[in-house]
Amino acid sequence: MGAAAERAAEESEEWAGVSPDAARRLVSAAVEAFAERGYHATTTRDIAGRAGMSPAALYIHYKTKEELLYRISGIGHEKALRIMGAAAEAEGSATERLGDAVRTFARWHAEHHTTARVIQYELQALSPEHYTEITDLRRRTDRLLRQIIQDGQDSGEFRADDVPGTTLAVLSLCVDVARWFTADGPRTPDEVGALYADLVLRMVGAAVGPARV
Amino acid sequence: MGAAAERAAEESEEWAGVSPDAARRLVSAAVEAFAERGYHATTTRDIAGRAGMSPAALYIHYKTKEELLYRISGIGHEKALRIMGAAAEAEGSATERLGDAVRTFARWHAEHHTTARVIQYELQALSPEHYTEITDLRRRTDRLLRQIIQDGQDSGEFRADDVPGTTLAVLSLCVDVARWFTADGPRTPDEVGALYADLVLRMVGAAVGPARV
DNA sequence: CGCACCCCTAAGCGCTTGCTCAGCAGCGCG
DNA sequence: CGCGCTGCTGAGCAAGCGCTTAGGGGTGCG
Numbered sequence: 102m103g104a105a106a107e108r109a110a111e112e113s114e115e116w117a118g119v120s121p122d123a124a125r126r127l128v129s130a131a132v133e134a135f136a137e138r139g140y141h142a143t144t145t146r147d148i149a150g151r152a153g154m155s156p157a158a159l160y161i162h163y164k165t166k167e168e169l170l171y172r173i174s175g176i177g178h179e180k181a182l183r184i185m186g187a188a189a190e191a192e193g194s195a196t197e198r199l200g201d202a203v204r205t206f207a208r209w210h211a212e213h214h215t216t217a218r219v220i221q222y223e224l225q226a227l228s229p230e231h232y233t234e235i236t237d238l239r240r241r242t243d244r245l246l247r248q249i250i251q252d253g254q255d256s257g258e259f260r261a262d263d264v265p266g267t268t269l270a271v272l273s274l275c276v277d278v279a280r281w282f283t284a285d286g287p288r289t290p291d292e293v294g295a296l297y298a299d300l301v302l303r304m305v306g307a308a309v310g311p312a313r314v
Numbered sequence: 315m316g317a318a319a320e321r322a323a324e325e326s327e328e329w330a331g332v333s334p335d336a337a338r339r340l341v342s343a344a345v346e347a348f349a350e351r352g353y354h355a356t357t358t359r360d361i362a363g364r365a366g367m368s369p370a371a372l373y374i375h376y377k378t379k380e381e382l383l384y385r386i387s388g389i390g391h392e393k394a395l396r397i398m399g400a401a402a403e404a405e406g407s408a409t410e411r412l413g414d415a416v417r418t419f420a421r422w423h424a425e426h427h428t429t430a431r432v433i434q435y436e437l438q439a440l441s442p443e444h445y446t447e448i449t450d451l452r453r454r455t456d457r458l459l460r461q462i463i464q465d466g467q468d469s470g471e472f473r474a475d476d477v478p479g480t481t482l483a484v485l486s487l488c489v490d491v492a493r494w495f496t497a498d499g500p501r502t503p504d505e506v507g508a509l510y511a512d513l514v515l516r517m518v519g520a521a522v523g524p525a526r527v
Numbered sequence: 528c529g530c531a532c533c534c535c536t537a538a539g540c541g542c543t544t545g546c547t548c549a550g551c552a553g554c555g556c557g
Numbered sequence: 558c559g560c561g562c563t564g565c566t567g568a569g570c571a572a573g574c575g576c577t578t579a580g581g582g583g584t585g586c587g
Contacts, residue, residue, distance in 0.1 A: 123564075139438065141354035145545060155566050160546065162564095222435065222493075225352065266501070266509045269494070270487060277490040280435075281482065288479070296479045304517045336534080358575060368536050373576065 115216065118176065124162040126152040131169045136215035140170055140226040170223060171231045177213075177220035178238040182245075184209055189245040195253030196307045200298045202249060203275060208294030210278040217279035246272060250305060260306030271301050328426065331389065337375040339365040344382045349428035353383055353439040383436060384444045390426075390433035391451040395458075397422055402458040408466030409520045413511045415462060416488060421507030423491040430492035459485060463518060473519030484514050 119125040130151035134143040145166050149156045163169050188202035210217045224235060247268040253259035261267040278293060288296075302309045332338040343364035347356040358379050362369045376382050401415035423430045437448060460481040466472035474480040491506060501509075515522045 121564095139352065139354060141352055142439070144543080146543095156545090157547080157567080158565055166545070226355070262512075263509055267513065270510065270513055273490040273494060274483060274487050277486040277493075280490075281486060296476055297483065299475075300480065300483055300517050303519060304513050306516060334534095357573080359573095367534095369575090370537080370577080371535055374534065379575070 115213065116176070119172070123152070123154065123158065127154075127159060127162055128169065128173060132173055132216050132219055135170065135173070135219045135223055140166075140219075140223045167226070167228060167231070170219070170226060171228075171235075173216070174220045174224065174227065174231075174235045175238075177216050178235055178242070181206070181209065181217075181220075182238055182242045185242045185245045189249055195249055195256055195258050196302065199249050199253060199259075199305065199307070200302055202246060203271065203301045204294040204298040207275045207278050207297040208290045210275055211282045211288075211290035211293045214279045214282040214284075217276075221276050221279055243268065243272060253305060253307065258307055261304075267305060271304070274301070328429065329389070332385070334375075336365070336367065336371065340367075340372060340375055341382065341386060345386055345429050345432055348383065348386070348432045348436055353379075353432075353436045380439070380441060380444070383432070383439055384441075384448075386429070387433045387437065387440065387444075387448045388451075390429050391448055391455070394419070394422065394430075394433075395451055395455045398455045398458045402462055408462055408469055408471050409515065412462050412466060412472075412518065412520070413515055415459060416484065416514045417507040417511040420488045420491050420510040421503045423488055424495045424501075424503035424506045427492045427495040427497075430489075434489050434492055456481065456485060466518060466520065471520055474517075480518060484517070487514070 116125050116128050119128050127148060131143070131148045134147050134151060137143075138147075145159055146156045148166075148169070149159045152158075159166075159169075163172070184205050185202055188198055188205055191198055191201060193201075210221075220235075224232060227235060247264060250259065250261055250268055250271070251264050254261055254264055275297065278297075282288075282290075282293065299309060329338050329341050332341050340361060344356070344361045347360050347364060350356075351360075356379075358372050359369045361379075361382070362372045365371075372379075372382075376385070397418050398415055401411055401418055404411055404414060406414075423434075433448075437445060440448060460477060463472065463474060463481055463484070464477050467474055467477055487510065491510075495501075495503075495506065512522060
């Protein structure tokens with residue numbers, strides 16, 4: 102299976118864990134609407150309409166509109182955490198692992214930019230308890246990335262004077278892809294991943310291949 | 315003068331061009347509320363309350379709630395454009411100008427993170443005409459930065475294979491400061507500016523002082 | 528003083544919002 | 558066939574929204 106086909110399958114299965122079918126259609130519709138207009142500007146009537154149901158049907162599967170956002174945020178951030186974890190726990194030098202982490206993380210934010218936009222920019226609409234639960238997932242993602250950068254610093258591969266600051270910047274860079282990326286833009290998700298991996302490796306002072314003389 | 319009063323004074327100075335006094339207080343209150351909750355989750359009653367007036371008073375100075383966001387976005391993006399312009403038109407090498415641009419631009423986004431958050435993340439709430447007008451200001455800021463990077467590429471100071479992509483990444487990095495920065499965090503706006511200038515100069519392959527052996 | 532003018536408020540209008548509830552269609556099972 | 562269960566709808570409620578309007582109080586000028 103090629104990389105494109107693999108990703109297409111992954112796309113259709115983005116909400117595969119949600120059942121029954123009606124609940125999955127609602128999640129998918131909500132992500133679309135939230136990404137387009139924002140959580141507060143989206144009405145439950147709009148979500149239900151996109152899913153092909155009456156407004157009341159939403160409340161059979163979810164107690165509130167906020168619960169929909171909570172479910173989306175949970176699934177999305179767990180996926181993001183797994184992506185970062187796969188790169189962090191792989192074999193290889195810190196340079197290879199950081200390049201992999203940024204490439205896959207940035208690519209996911211481009212490919213799933215609707216989902217990513219919702220889970221990264223609509224968090225403040227969550228209830229306080231749900232908010233702290235979700236930001237905890239974020240902190241774990243952050244720690245994984247920081248460890249890679251710290252490893253490179255310790256091994257002498259990187260020259261990053263301020264490890265926490267650099268981690269923050271790298272994460273911010275990847276996350277913000279979700280804000281500006283559009284499918285009809287000039288860059289594919291793969292190209293964004295490759296570009297960002299290159300930029301970040303230079304940023305931490307790692308030796309990069311062809312660009313360095 | 316206490317810290318709160320000092321911040322209030324600085325805050326009101328940011329909108330010095332807005333008069334009369336009641337209109338300025340409303341802008342200031344709206345920025346605070348929009349940054350905290352988002353445009354759609356903010357009520358006109360909340361804005362008026364923060365400004366110490368009745369809900370109806372808002373409509374003496376602004377036709378709609380959207381006009382408030384439009385005024386804030388216009389003033390904010392013009393300020394951002396002037397900051398970038400000052401760095402772009404300064405004397406000096408591309409390295410010096412890019413360092414200056416990133417330092418001042420990132421610092422402004424940290425120092426005025428409430429305003430910056432509103433003007434960078436609430437644009438979609440503007441009317442279509444206002445939206446295109448404001449995004450035009452953004453495009454001009456983008457062009458100034460791209461020219462600096464192109465200059466450095468032409469002179470051989472930088473090694474940035476993809477100038478538009480690198481410009482996008484640098485701008486994205488600076489803008490996203492507004493999302494995560496808080497006044498009670500571990501970094502001052504000056505420190506953020508210095509860190510980001512250093513990271514970006516490495517990113518474009520410029521020769522940076524002490525970090526490079 | 529008298530009067531005009533500018534800001535402002537109290538009250539409330541029309542509408543939309545998140546959410547509820549009584550009831551109904553379709554299906555599997557005895 | 559009848560029965561109950563699941564998943565859904567049509568209608569609608571209370572609350573809150575952006576915004577309007579009629580009127581009042583303070584200030585400066587003749």
